[in-house]
Amino acid sequence: MTRRLDMQTQSWRRLKQFLSMKRPGWKLKNRLLISLILLSSIPIAIMALSSSLISNRIISDQTDQMHQVFLNQVEKEMNNQFKKFDELMLQYTYDNSALSRFTQEDLTYKNFQLVNDLYTVLTNLRSGMENVVEIDFFSTTYNKIATSSGLLLQPDEFLDPMVIEKSHALTKYGSWIDTRNHLNTRLDRPVITYIRPITTAGSNVVNSFFIVYLDAATLSSHLKANTNDPATYFVVNSVGDAVMHSDPKKVASHIDSTGFLSELTNGKNMPNYRFTMTIEGKPSLINTVYSANRDWYYVSVLPTALVAKETNQLRNILFGVSIAFILLAIIIAIFTSKSIYQPVQKLTQRVFKQQDATQAKDEIHFITEHIQDVEKHNDILKKNLEQYHAHVEQYSLMSLLLGNSSVTTLQQDTFHQMPICLFLLETDSSFLQSQYSKNDQFLLYYAIENIVNEILSAKGITRIMMIQPGLFAILHQPDQAGSHQSRLYANELLQAVRTYLKLNFVISAGYSEAGLHGIHEVFLQAKHALRYSFSLGANHVIISDELDPSVSDQADALVEVENLIMQSLLVSNYGEAQDLFTQIIQQLKDDSSLTSDVLKTYCSQLLGAMIHTVGKDYHTDTETVNMKHLTMELERQRNLQEIEAFFHKQFFDKLIVSQPEKTSFERQQIEEVVAYIRAHYDQDISLQLCADLVGLSSSQLSRSFKKMMGINFVDYVIQYRVGIAKELLGDPKNSIQAVTDKLRYTSVNSFNRIFKKITGTTPGSYRKDSQELRL
Template sequence: MKLRAIRFFRLASTPTLKTKMLAYLLLMSSIPVALMGIYSAYSTSAIIREQAGESNAVLLTQTEKELNNYFKKIDDLMLQYTHASSNSTLLMKRFVEQDLSVENWKTVMDLSEILVKLQSGMEHVLELDFYSVPYGKVLSSHGNLYTDEEFGDPMAIKAAKKLSYTNRFLNLRMPDSDYGTLTRPILTIIKPILQNNRVNAALIVYLDAMSISSYKLAPPAPYEGSSIFVTDEHGNIILHSQTSRIGTRADETALAKIKEAADADWIIHDKLNLDGVYSNTVMLRSESKNWYYFANVPEKAFTMKANSQRNIMLAISLGLVLIGLLFGYRASRSLYRPLQKLTSKLKPAAANTNIVSDGDELAWLDRYLDLLSLENRQLSTEMNIYFEHAKHFLLHQLLVRSIPHQNHSLSEHEAFPNECCFIPLLIVDLNQNRMMKSYSRRDCSLYYYAVDNIAMELLGENGNPQVIMIQPGLFVAIVPMEDRLAPEELRGMGLKLQDTLMRYLKLDSFVAASYSDTGTDGLHEAYEEASGLLRYRFLAGHNEVMLIHDLEASVSMQAEVLFQCENEIAAAIRSRQWNEAEGIFQSLADTLQESFNISEDLLRGYFPQLLGTIVKSVQLAPQDSFDSDTLKELLLHLAESRDLEEVRSFFRDRVFEVLRQEYDDTSASSHRIRLVEQVQDFIHNHYDTDLSLQQCAERVGLAPFDLSRMYKQVTGVNFIDYLIQFRMEKAKALLANPDMRIQDIADRLRYSSQQGFMRAFKKSIGMTPGQFRSKLKG
């Protein structure tokens, strides 16, 4: 050991390359570790404080929730006795109508038993009183009968006389100030009893503030001296984990935070001087009552634990520094040995490259890393192309809603920033029939790049356009924007795109314009609206831009009749009722012949759309009679039809007859319909439970995937969409009852939060539950 030390200092005294290498390695190995240790020690201390603050915030939130649930439980229990619905009788009707006097001693005894029974179902209740307003009598759960002048709590009597339809809550009162018969701090709840829309009686509940504090307010653990308490807006302590502090007044610093929280966030983290002790404090402003929740942890408790953790981290860092110095010294003696091992392992992997080894491992490693960097850049380019394709696929799925919007995994914020809530949507139809007749499918697909480049050039000034090809010849251009466009501005955007497409591509085009003003949530609805406009193309002709406002009322009604017939044809096809579908088609053709001028544009513009609807309905079946080649052949034959009679013959011989031959067994379809009806009956009877696709599938003996597919085939809607819609109809009926709170309705319909129910209701009905209830009131 002594010889090694002498050799080390001898090397250090001569500034050779090896000495410099040793010095550099020692510095490189020790300084970063020391810095890391110091940083880790202090960051650990900060993390402890931050986690304690977050833990206290969670503790306050849970405490508030438990107290709210406690008060709600008491309210619900009293509601059973004080509320009469349309199909039940008020349980306390007899006691409201009769005088509580000695002559009615049996009534008094029965009421006393009910009060004792009701009090036994409540926690932390000191006394429960019944106050008859017309007769001015008070009966307590202890069996005492008073007049309102004899009753020892005039404040409660005064509040009961002023009741309307809701509860009255009296904050903390000390025993020697109001109600002399009670010897502990109390909170008071006064519940009205309504009869004939009048308050004829009230229940007065006296809650034990000390008992509630002991059971409901647990101080933050494991910090010594910590506490949790609740104050009103004036700083009076209502509840406290240290029950001796109940009824006192909060520190001035806490009062200042209460005033600050009146216009600030609902939760505040700060360091306050409470009662002469610096404490890390979290304050929560209650949204249900005008209360403020405080959780305090003394700074000293933080300091002890944080210092202990910091000292441990510093000791570990010091040990790592010593180990680093030792390894740095040993590494300087064999610097190139690891490098030689590394190059020997990498050379087999680089055998197929053109890297020449000239004996210099560092130079070879540098050239090899350059090659890896080039390969990584190429891989990055390929990945960008992949993600671009994946983004277009996701947008396509959002448009047709093949997947729920909230379930997609790719981030959409690069294409659609949060501030872009208005999204114009343009569907461009480049005469699909003509393109499929004149070009191969591959050549038709190449037009996507032309449309994409033109859209980027023309619409790029409005936002970042995204072009998706739905099928050859049919494209969707989406332009996320911050500012909303007027209808004429939206039409101008479509006309500019259409004019450029006609000038450069030499193709007829039709543009259907719509928009979403709710971001990506409304893309599917906007796409459905614009797709519906394509059905009216035969009315407008080629080279037009059409908005939903363009349809005249009479034309729209006639077109809606055709659209209704299409839906009935599609429904009949999904049910495998071929004869019924053909009969509806013949009626549709008669309607066209009577209401419209049968022109070449109508034949070539409307009936291919109808054929697409029929094929789409057939494709919902497990088997598909129409592949892409067959569909193309059908469209070409349909394009050769010169009048309505030839069109009738085409659909009779080439469509419905083929379907009859392909599907001659309808028993399987009837079985599927019966299974779906069983599932719907189960939903109707259990909508207020935690229903799932798995549960319903087990009910009818199917796998969840098979049930989901079959349900969509038979009904045309997804399972989850039907369940949500049914629950929303129930919600509308429940909102008609003014006594039901929105939170109660959300709980009944199995929503985890009131906000989630409100979002689902607004998305389905178009307005919030509160707005719907106001609309019912007129």
């Protein structure tokens, strides 16, 4: 004994001496390793043992509860399915006058239309309901049965005497018949039958029935949650017949296990009943739920050997997983305890691949510098992101104003759900183009932005946008909401821009109670109100709700004539546009309150809009419009008579002179497009494709085509194809599907709809009428 103690002491001394020879930190590393292994392994082992013991105790109870819950759920879902089906049939049959016509006439093939309508009803009903094998209509008046498969049968030909007998006994309510198997050649599968009487509208007289056969095997598929469930599920009635079964082959079979039915009846008055019994030679755990609605028993059968197998498998899995986690914890502990400094060294080498981190005096210093560089880079990215966000926000606000978008997500961090003031600040755009370069015009935007921010930023959230040169939109959400503030802020803005910029401005103010969600409508109202500036003059604040009706009526009348002028110019009807311009001059002459400056400003804006509308019809590619020269020449006109003569000479005369040559070339282009349509009617044809063919934009071709042909492009293509379709339908060899495919329609329904819209009749009716005319 003493010798053994001496040997152990010597061994411990040699181990201690060996450890002392290692470099500093080696003992600490091993202690850390042992501690990590113990801390990670012991809890896992304890959890594995306790989990396996507890799981073995409760898994059988959980399995039983799971099957009970599932059976209750299946019973409820099945009852809901049958209830929905019953309610659907009740809605369709209760006092249904639409079905009475099928009992007023005999169902014979001679009365083809009536039988066809009934077949359509049955087909629609069958397609609208799940799990239906066949749905039939039994007219007791004429003793005829129409099936959804298109048959007309006598009761003896129907081959289901039980249904016929039970139908005659029904008066008002429907009746169910449990699963039957192989009734006849039509119904060669297990079916559950439902009979629903149809009452005549306004009375309780029953003269017809719906007979519906449900596929019992398909309904049985709802009994099992998934294919991995080892249990067997079935529904039996009070005599032991399987109404439904998770094994489709056993549907409608008889459950003949000794004592099974008596055990079922014992649990009839219980919400759930559990017992064990040998089923098909296997001891099994059986759960039952009684459904009083149909006098059915929902049953799950699980062999007890499977329950024990699952508990053993769970125990083995828990032990295996625990051992795997223990091994993984040991491996992690070994690698973690190697060195405290090693991760820092590896991190430095990874960050500085071009530099030997092991020779660095202080690697933490280099990592700190790298982090600082990353932070500087992140600051630059953050600044760029803020600028990008500002541009995106401006674009989104512009889309909201113009009605191109209704999304306010980007503005939720800027604007609140409060009313917003809108100010449209406008100056003469023609004057700007004639007096300032494009760069100077954009400098005007920045000048106005500075003025707006100085006046409004301290009073609430403010954003400014340039809609177009000379037109600026300002959104302002004041800290204190109130529509009366719109005029106060607008007057202050007008005074400031007049003082600093020395230009004539008009401000139209609006107020959106709904915030950004209603800003587009307010923008349209404010923009429309700017049209009244020609009567009020420059340097005014316009609020449409406060305008004199006479002023707004006069402006609206001018706007209406302006729109007609632009429409005439778009279709190159220059003579009509010239007559309409004469009406505008006459209206201006009738208003003696308009000053010379207001008239010239209005006419300058109208001239710019007209030149923009006609585009290259007014000037060729080598000749550009000198708006500055035209504006200066317009300013020299002394009265409306001279302004009218200026428009005729400088605008209308140039258009009318070039019109004959343009019209001839335009007609040649349209003839080329028409020829292409007729040659390629059976291919995909688009407006853009034809526009590219003749070197025009899609909008230009659309206007020219309507002008020359008197019909728009799309309608012409449709009408030409319908004409071809009429010729093809005249040949009985061409089916409607073939005609549809040849004319490039996506479906027969689409072709039928378009053909009927153009001709007033369907392709089938047209073919029938044309054949009768030939005979």
